[in-house]
Amino acid sequence: MSAKLIDFRTEPSAYRHWKLEFDGNIAHLIMDVDSTAGLFDGYELKLNSYDLGVDIELNDAVQRLRFEHPEVQAVIFRSGKENVFCAGANIRMLSKASHVHKVNFCKFTNETRLAIEDASAQSGQTYICAIKGTAAGGGYELAVTADYIMLIDDRKSSVSLPELPLLAVLPGTGGLTRVTDKRKVRRDLADVFCTTEEGVRGKRAVQWRLVDEVLPPSAWVEGVSSRARALAEKSDRPRDAKGIALPRLAREITPDTVTYRHVQVVLEPARRRATITIHGPGNPAPDSVEAAQSLGADFWPLAMARDLDDAILHLRLNEPELGLLVFRSIGDVASVLAHDEFLAANANHWLMREITHYLKRTLKRVDVTSRSLITLIEPGSCFAGTLAELAFAADRAVMFAGSAIGDNRPPAAITLGVMNFGPYKMGNGLTRLETRFLGEAASVVRARSLVGTTLDADAAMEAGLVTASYDATDWDDEIRIMLEERASFSPDSLTGLEANLRFAGPETMETRIFGRLTAWQNWIFQRPNAVGVDGALQRYGSGQQPVYDRNRV
Amino acid sequence: MPDGMNIDYDGLIPNNVGLNADARVRKALETWHPGYIDWWKDMGPEGFQDSLVYLRTAIGVDPKGWAKFDYVKMPEYKWGILLAPAVPDRKIPFGKHKGEPVWQEVPGEYRAMLRRLITVQGDTEPASVEQQRHLGTTAPSLYDLRNLFQVNVEEGRHLWSMVYLLHKYFGTEGREEAEELLARRSGHQDTPRMLGAFNEATPDWLSFFMFTFFTDRDGKMQLEALAQSGFDPLSRTCRFMLTEEAHHMFVGDSGVQRVVERTVEAMQQAGITDAHDIAGVRKLGVIDLPTIQKKINLHFSLTLDLFGNEISTNAANAFNAGIKGRYREDKLEDDHQLLEATYPVLRHVGGDFITEDVPALSALNLRLRNDYVQDCNSGITRWNRVIEKAGIDFRLALPHVAFNRHIGEFAAIHTDIAGQIIDDAAWAKLQDHVLPNQGDADYITSLMVAVTEPGAFAGWIAAPRVGIDNKPGDFEYVQVVA
Ligand SMILES: [Fe+2]
């Protein structure tokens, strides 16, 4: 694939592949992929198959439904095409894509699918999937993110995961995991399902728990909408509230910088490094939710999250060789904490709830980014509360001890806040501090007792919140050596190491998707049986059967 | 019955596959049989189940003299399982297994693909019987009525053939599919037949002739392609079905021709030379040529959709696997593997038609469709000869392949019959002029009045030149029991 810049910013008027329709408290999210509008040349997105471009729009739509439409309590997810729901990821795109692109594509689609589930589970915006036509592979994986799946019983519409028999890969966008962990399909039936190219339809799909309900065509339209109305009934979203607009994100790109309002990225290709500096709030926290709402997308926690989210995605897709991300921050600690307090105090307000969950998702995006993450806590920084999570998300956090002569910035500090103890759960279901202190519950308790206390380097070291601290004498050298050393290691082994160390503790569906399923898929994506010249992905569509190396590894 | 030439009529199910010695399949088919009879009585020709119909019944599978004619009540028709004789030492003629001995059992890796192909083919057989079930009450003659029923019972027998394969070779899944074949209903909202054209209505006899000309011809092309199969039981089944299918083609081809003959004859008698004088021609009680053209436009375009996507992975897989070949594969001279070959495909890209060379394997649906179009054109030529001879300045023609399509390259665009791309608004205006409209339907319906007197024909259709089984013109092909 070319080195064309991939832009994650979009809006409904620019969509090529999706339509949003609104009917009171019900939204229709309609997939109608424009086959000629692939992100890259060389393939056509037939049969509602998708590439990264389709998913970028989906991600945007899911996000806007949450922020711009508080009145929407249920989302009917369906196809705009007559005979097909969705055929999954485009095979020709996959067979042409570099390994790096495939992995990044899958990661982003996984995150989007989790965002859909997050909306159903946390936001009172329940997704219902209405499958008419075939939902194959990624199509079913998309469907299965919905809380409730309906399948038309027209004797031909079906759900299937044909990746293994057809393409010699896995239903790797969570499909395999959701079939067992979410749908709780019996393992032997799941085995049959995942090896049967044509899939399952009608009543059997319900019996096997692949879908929740089947309806004949004569009852379809009414059945789907009455089910949506019933699910919407249970929502706590305020039907009379007004949403906030998410205007196009301001961003300026130069050869060595990417500049947002609250986030600045400096690119240093020679050092294989990008430094991400986050700026704290420029204004005090608002004094009422009305005031916060009228700030809309300018409200700092939301504005910062949007900037950081885009920066991470931009670096992932457009700067694959920058293996080291360094986080820094500049700003007023008290102001960051005041915003945190404000979010916590108004946690029941729909918009504050959305912002908090969005911050959670953005931090999770950081967690699963396969770059080395180093957070530098320096004088003048504001790693407090929400932003302190970046110290705990990082593979290492290093703190400046004392102060440098002539430096009149406030000394380096970490300050814990309410947001460090609950709202930002990682994929493993624990907070970053709980994960960090997996074997030492007492350390979590002690950390909680330090909420609001300004911790200098010694105190932060004492509390186990940072990896190392250096004073003015050693700082520059130590940091330089650490970063240079990090950048010199094998990117592959670092990715493996970091992914293993970051997610200590319990397995969840989410960690199984990112850790287990993705790892296996990425292995298979490297193997000749899938991607070799005679492998299944390359031969797909040629009519020639793939040739497999029959050794079991 | 190792030579497979003799038919065993002793059991419940006539066959030449040694059913007597195959208890498992015999039992399965005997279990399926009552459901079939119920289906026939429910969905078969309406109102003529007790009539005696002069039908041909297969008595052997020898290409020479395989059938006999006699009066039969349709529910008592000897539906049976008939396979063409095995070709000794037959080899797989194409694909990656080319040259290997043909399969007598289903290879495991191709089982799902084969089952799908057989199920889709099988679904079309009862579908057309359902579509045509009301036509008996408006037949233009006993001759035509008998031809309709002949087609119907043979479609029923084709269903038997496919069901036999499902039962014999596809285990429990095959049995389930066989049940489903009886459960689906043409045009039913909840349980439609699998393919679009088989859910359309066949409202009148001109539609019936068009259907047997165009849509049965698709059936013929599919059967021809499956007759090449490396799975020998399928090949033999399809080869025998093709001998029956020829009559269905004949019914359509000669049916349309007789309509055209009668129209131009009436025009000549009335001194009308302008084929577009629709009102004038209709006053004569015949079907004007522009309306015949509209019917062609409709049935041709609907049938093209049956060939599926021009570029198709499934078609490529089926060919490479040795399951479904090309039309007359055995007469083609190439390597029969097509790994390096390309084939030109007419595509619609960015508002234009372009011809793109694509790997020949993936263009097999289109290739079959192209062979089909050629086959259709021969009929058109014959019909035009009738018009030309009458000195009328009008020619029937097939519309452009992109016209009125719902599947494949042209599904998303509208064109006129010449293939000129037009927008939605223009299409909305054009439709009534290029496809049968309500007025056309009403007019044709007004002509559909049953003629039951032996030897007599409705005024909108000419008599055939020769009778069935060389019977005289006034032969009573159907003894109607009210
Ligand atoms: Fe047939």
Ligand SMILES: [Fe+2]
């Ligand atoms: Fe036929």
